[in-house]
Amino acid sequence: MTGITPEVRALMRPSAAALEPYDPAFSPVDVILSANENNYGIPPEVAPVLAKAVTEAAWNRYPVPLGGELRNQLAAWHGVAPEQVIVGNGGDELLFNLFLAFGGAGHALVSCPPTFSVYGLYASMVETPVVEVPREKDFAPNVDALVEAARTATLVVVTSPNNPTGDLFPREGVRRLCEACPGIVLVDEAYIEFADPGSTVEDLLDEYQNLAVLHTFSKAFALAGARVGYVLASPAVVAALAAVRQPYSVSVLDQAAALAAVTHRDAFQPAIQAIRQDRGRLSNMLGGLAPLDVRVWPRQANFLCVRVPHAHEVWCRLRDEHSILVRDFSSTPGLEDCLRITVGKPEENDLVVAALTSILKGE
Numbered sequence: 001m002t003g004i005t006p007e008v009r010a011l012m013r014p015s016a017a018a019l020e021p022y023d024p025a026f027s028p029v030d031v032i033l034s035a036n037e038n039n040y041g042i043p044p045e046v047a048p049v050l051a052k053a054v055t056e057a058a059w060n061r062y063p064v065p066l067g068g069e070l071r072n073q074l075a076a077w078h079g080v081a082p083e084q085v086i087v088g089n090g091g092d093e094l095l096f097n098l099f100l101a102f103g104g105a106g107h108a109l110v111s112c113p114p115t116f117s118v119y120g121l122y123a124s125m126v127e128t129p130v131v132e133v134p135r136e137k138d139f140a141p142n143v144d145a146l147v148e149a150a151r152t153a154t155l156v157v158v159t160s161p162n163n164p165t166g167d168l169f170p171r172e173g174v175r176r177l178c179e180a181c182p183g184i185v186l187v188d189e190a191y192i193e194f195a196d197p198g199s200t201v202e203d204l205l206d207e208y209q210n211l212a213v214l215h216t217f218s219k220a221f222a223l224a225g226a227r228v229g230y231v232l233a234s235p236a237v238v239a240a241l242a243a244v245r246q247p248y249s250v251s252v253l254d255q256a257a258a259l260a261a262v263t264h265r266d267a268f269q270p271a272i273q274a275i276r277q278d279r280g281r282l283s284n285m286l287g288g289l290a291p292l293d294v295r296v297w298p299r300q301a302n303f304l305c306v307r308v309p310h311a312h313e314v315w316c317r318l319r320d321e322h323s324i325l326v327r328d329f330s331s332t333p334g335l336e337d338c339l340r341i342t343v344g345k346p347e348e349n350d351l352v353v354a355a356l357t358s359i360l361k362g363e
């Protein structure tokens with residue numbers, strides 16, 4: 001790993017010394033379609049409310065650890081008790097806490113790659129053995145094999161819609177996993193707001209005490225910079241996640257911003273609907289590049305996974321010659337020659353299709 005001297009490496013836990021830092025491969029460009037952010041930003045009618053809330057927040061006070069009013073509002077919105085909600089410093093912190101609380105040596109994680117790489121990173125950090133049940137043709141999860149593996153797991157993580165393949169995990173599969181797994185089943189719904197209505201499995205929380213559902217403000221609610229996510233689960237699972245949390249991980253500013261978003265959540269719908277609509281248009285435009293060997297899958301998140309010839313070279317040329325950043329997955333097993341393109345504003349989507357076309361035509 002870059003920067004670590006042999007002397008310092010010798011001091012590290014072997015599992016930590018083996019890690020590579022998470023690298024989103026960001027570079028400054030004109031068109032950012034690489035991190036599945038919401039390129040519409042905060043709706044104009046919410047921006048002043050949010051600014052006022054942040055200005056008036058008690059900067060001199062420590063934040064309420066479990067989120068106080070934010071927690072109450074999230075509970076009311078999702079129809080659960082406040083004890084069933086825990087907020088974190090982005091979904092990432094809650095995922096880490098999940099591994100801290102339930103992972104570790106002898107506590108197997110079952111996962112379904114290709115998927116969000118952070119699960120594997122956190123598993124390594126806390127020395128959790130990982131049982132991978134790879135996706136099959138067209139990235140469909142092998143639910144039967146996952147259910148079998150879940151029987152001896154402490155933790156199962158499935159992602160719906162999945163990052164980077166964009167497909168929903170079948171609802172019946174979640175039920176079967178909750179029934180088979182003696183441990184916790186986390187359904188990561190970071191992108192659920194972009195999926196067809198009724199796609200969430202959070203209504204199954206009443207039925208399964210071992211189900212946990214992850215949400216974030218980073219995607220549909222355009223607050224990736226604020227770093228707020230939350231998990232809905234049984235009070236006991238929430239208490240376990242609270243036991244390992246950093247005391248004050250979600251700042252008063254982040255809590256105020258997220259609260260403004262929750263209380264004005266309807267104002268985010270026009271952008272969400274625009275993204276959903278332009279996802280279809282982008283998908284059709286990319287589908288039209290089939291003669292140039294482009295393949296795109298019909299999907300449910302705010303991004304599309306696309307297979308193109310010589311993907312890594314195409315990714316570099318998009319960045320260097322067209323100032324467009326997408327995400328390169330071509331070195332990820334199972335995603336050879338795949339790029340992930342965030343659905344941006346219509347003009348951004350037009351630009352990426354035009355640039356791809358020109359690169360692939362050798363212009």
Ligand code: PMP
Nearest residue numbers: 090091092116163190216218229
């Ligand atoms: N889950 C998935 C599937 C994601 O793609 C991401 C963000 N890339 C997260 C969770 C975490 O998002 P955040 O920490 O911004 O809430």
